[in-house]
Amino acid sequence: METLNAAELLAALGHESRLAIFRLLVEAGPAGINASAIGEQLGMAPATLSFHLAHLSRVGLIAGERESRFIHYSANFATMDELIAFLTSNCCQGEACLPKTTCCDTTKKRRAKTGKTA
Amino acid sequence: METLNAAELLAALGHESRLAIFRLLVEAGPAGINASAIGEQLGMAPATLSFHLAHLSRVGLIAGERESRFIHYSANFATMDELIAFLTSNCCQGEACLPKTTCCDTTKKRRAKTGKTA
DNA sequence: TCCATAGTTCGAGTATCGTCGAACTATCAG
DNA sequence: CTGATAGTTCGACGATACTCGAACTATGGA
Numbered sequence: 262m263e264t265l266n267a268a269e270l271l272a273a274l275g276h277e278s279r280l281a282i283f284r285l286l287v288e289a290g291p292a293g294i295n296a297s298a299i300g301e302q303l304g305m306a307p308a309t310l311s312f313h314l315a316h317l318s319r320v321g322l323i324a325g326e327r328e329s330r331f332i333h334y335s336a337n338f339a340t341m342d343e344l345i346a347f348l349t350s351n352c353c354q355g356e357a358c359l360p361k362t363t364c365c366d367t368t369k370k371r372r373a374k375t376g377k378t379a
Numbered sequence: 380m381e382t383l384n385a386a387e388l389l390a391a392l393g394h395e396s397r398l399a400i401f402r403l404l405v406e407a408g409p410a411g412i413n414a415s416a417i418g419e420q421l422g423m424a425p426a427t428l429s430f431h432l433a434h435l436s437r438v439g440l441i442a443g444e445r446e447s448r449f450i451h452y453s454a455n456f457a458t459m460d461e462l463i464a465f466l467t468s469n470c471c472q473g474e475a476c477l478p479k480t481t482c483c484d485t486t487k488k489r490r491a492k493t494g495k496t497a
Numbered sequence: 498t499c500c501a502t503a504g505t506t507c508g509a510g511t512a513t514c515g516t517c518g519a520a521c522t523a524t525c526a527g
Numbered sequence: 528c529t530g531a532t533a534g535t536t537c538g539a540c541g542a543t544a545c546t547c548g549a550a551c552t553a554t555g556g557a
Contacts, residue, residue, distance in 0.1 A: 264399050272393025274466075276545085277386040284382065288469045296504060308547055311505050330503050330554050338470075345463055348392075351406045352456075394515085414534060426517055429535050448524050448533050 262347040270344050273320045278305060279313045286323055286336035293326070293335030380465040388462050391438045396423060397431045404441055404454040411444070411453030 274280050281303050286293060300310045314334060317323040321340045325332045392398050399421050404411060418428045432452060435441040439458045443450045 264402065265395055268393055268395040268398045270393075271389050271398065275386055275388075275390025275393035277383055278545090280386045280389065281382050284466075284469075287467070290470075297502090300504095306547055307504065308506085308549090309545075312545075312547095315505080327504095327553090332504065341466065345466070348402075348459065348463070349405070351402075352408075396515085415532090418534095424517055425534065426519090426536080427515075430515075430517095433535080445523090445534095450534065 262343050267344060267347045269320050270322060270340065273317055273322055276313070278303065278309070279317055282310075282313055283317060283322060283336060286334055287338075287341075289335065291335055291338075293333040295328075295331040295333050296325075297331075299334065380461050385462060385465045387438050388440060388458065391435055391440055394431070396421065396427070397435055400428075400431055400452075401435060401440060401454060404452055405456075405459075407453070409453055409456075411451040413446075413449040413451050414443075415449075417452065 274283055282299055285299055285302060296310060296314060297307075299305070299314075300307060303310070305313075314323070314325065318325060321337055323334050323336055325334045327333075392401055400417055403417055403420060414428060414432060415425075417423070417432075418425060421428070423431075432441070432443065436443060439455055441452050441454055443452045
């Protein structure tokens with residue numbers, strides 16, 4: 262991961278509303294929850310919520326999947342892992358000082374995550 | 380750590396220049412480096428650099444210590460740890476899915492978890 | 498077909514951020 | 528004291544981000 266990319270992820274999380282959304286999805290786990298449920302829990306206007314969801318999607322931190330009338334959003338744990346790895350890589354001039362973080366099982370469930378967002 | 384506080388940290392890191400500064404300090408380790416060295420490596424105007432250093436300091440991600448004419452900046456690894464812990468806490472509804480991250484020698488602080496960091 | 502629900506896109510107003518020249522403070526050497 | 532170096536603060540400008548009402552698209556049910 263490059264600095265620019267990491268900065269985009271961090272900037273995406275660097276807003277209270279988006280961070281709250283992301284945390285909600287992290288806690289929800291791979292199952293995810295739908296948009297209106299997020300809006301209800303966070304008290305966000307639909308347009309505002311959609312704006313933030315789009316932002317998080319664009320940078321790859323979350324992904325949405327339509328299921329009939331609902332769109333289930335879920336956190337992309339693999340991206341999160343990469344971000345944390347980036348933040349801590351080469352820490353202290355390369356001396357091993359922290360374990361590798363791996364959130365959930367990111368190896369088996371990441372299938373399609375490429376640019377669906379136009 | 381609360382969402383608002385975490386968002387501030389993430390926002391601080393969510394800018395390419397500041398992230399580059401922080402990464403430089405993370406790699407430099409606890410020894411830290413002085414401002415002009417950062418400016419040289421990143422090709423940043425003094426005023427701009429100072430602005431970003433102040434921002435990072437304000438949120439507690441780095442700290443500066445004057446040493447004669449130089450000010451040595453170093454990353455605050457404890458804050459970083461807390462941030463990462465926040466991001467991954469309650470992941471997947473509390474199922475243990477990742478090890479605790481501990482960067483460098485902040486272990487002693489995190490052992491005494493009741494202690495105030497700052 | 499028509500309506501209701503779920504969610505997105507558009508547009509505009511406001512607020513905040515990032516940059517950098519210039520002036521300023523702090524420290525040190527002579 | 529004077530000058531040089533290290534770094535900060537100030538001011539102003541342009542750029543970007545956030546919010547939200549209103550209109551729009553997509554899906555499903557009667």
